[in-house]
Amino acid sequence: MSTPLPAGGPPPDPIATAPPGPPGPPAGAAPAILARGLHRSFGTVRAVAGVDLAVRRGSVTALVGPNGSGKTTLLLILAGLLAPDHGSVLVAGADPASSALARSRIGWMPDSFGTWDSLTAVEVLTTMAGAYRLGREEGSARAWDLLRAVHLDDLATAPAHTLSRGQKQRLGMARALINSPDVLLLDEPASGLDPRSRIEMRALLRGLAAGGTTVLISSHVLAELDEMVDDAVFLTRGRTISAEQLGTGAGTRRWRLRSLDPAALQRWAAQAGVPLVADTDTPDVEGSVLVDVADDAAAAALLAAAVGAGVPVVSLAPVSGLLEQAYLTLDTDRR
Numbered sequence: 001m002s003t004p005l006p007a008g009g010p011p012p013d014p015i016a017t018a019p020p021g022p023p024g025p026p027a028g029a030a031p032a033i034l035a036r037g038l039h040r041s042f043g044t045v046r047a048v049a050g051v052d053l054a055v056r057r058g059s060v061t062a063l064v065g066p067n068g069s070g071k072t073t074l075l076l077i078l079a080g081l082l083a084p085d086h087g088s089v090l091v092a093g094a095d096p097a098s099s100a101l102a103r104s105r106i107g108w109m110p111d112s113f114g115t116w117d118s119l120t121a122v123e124v125l126t127t128m129a130g131a132y133r134l135g136r137e138e139g140s141a142r143a144w145d146l147l148r149a150v151h152l153d154d155l156a157t158a159p160a161h162t163l164s165r166g167q168k169q170r171l172g173m174a175r176a177l178i179n180s181p182d183v184l185l186l187d188e189p190a191s192g193l194d195p196r197s198r199i200e201m202r203a204l205l206r207g208l209a210a211g212g213t214t215v216l217i218s219s220h221v222l223a224e225l226d227e228m229v230d231d232a233v234f235l236t237r238g239r240t241i242s243a244e245q246l247g248t249g250a251g252t253r254r255w256r257l258r259s260l261d262p263a264a265l266q267r268w269a270a271q272a273g274v275p276l277v278a279d280t281d282t283p284d285v286e287g288s289v290l291v292d293v294a295d296d297a298a299a300a301a302l303l304a305a306a307v308g309a310g311v312p313v314v315s316l317a318p319v320s321g322l323l324e325q326a327y328l329t330l331d332t333d334r335r
Ligand SMILES: Nc1ncnc2c1ncn2[C@@H]1O[C@H](COP(=O)(O)OP(=O)(O)OP(=O)(O)O)[C@@H](O)[C@H]1O
Pocket: 042, 045, 046, 047, 048, 065, 066, 067, 068, 069, 070, 071, 072, 073, 074, 335
């Protein structure tokens, strides 16, 4: 299913289009991206050395791994821009290396945006629209809708090469969406974006996923992905080492608990049998301790019990995001 922006008129509000609850495909639906046994070497460097991947339709999935773990190489293969040495790939139902139809249903945003020197921002998009065989009027309407969606309409007639890094990233996102892709592959899309643009990108991607688009996104900034992704796939040294569904609130995590009265907190914890851990990361913050909690419901119960016992609790929050926690527990290795 494609997710066209309406021709003309204001861009859709991605937040307004998102239904309540996680989107998710119907049970048993085929994954939008399926890779099996992928390998790709450059000379002696085994950039991708055993990737298995299944990405749920309509999900936002993080592709996470240290420098040199093969994320860009994998995304290039999935986009049909690089042939694997071994292994099979299905994106939107076909092999993107051999199927022009599959490629036409993919949106690709590389980690750096190369521009043609002579084209303005809107011409970059209308040129791409032409390459996807959109008619002149439709391509122009789509280009303007996308410029508005990424807040670049004021710079539409500026030469694209004069845009700032963050503006180029936003134009790169618009370019990746010109063909209303079913599958969107994004390589470090948030690098160079200011905080507001990051929030807007998050809302845009969630809105696209709510409309059925599948998004696979690589980034090193795990905190930024945390609030946006449904699933995560972890790579190290060219191999997938883990795939997780996030956001279920399950799994033991370390939380930071802060009280206005540290002694009262310690007394209550001793009586209630709650083991507290010293918070060595924030030695200057008085009354801050760490506590391991089984899941979100247990955190709510802990908070209710402490407050009910008269402990003046200021805050209780996870020490790290789900993604960061999952990442740090893995045996990842830079190269
Ligand atoms: N065209 C190439 N020629 C030779 N080696 C390459 C080429 N492309 C990638 N590599 C090597 O393959 C490995 C994986 O690179 P890749 O760019 O896929 O990693 P990455 O996870 O995207 O890294 P980063 O997070 O730093 O962007 C690296 O060791 C890299 O040096």
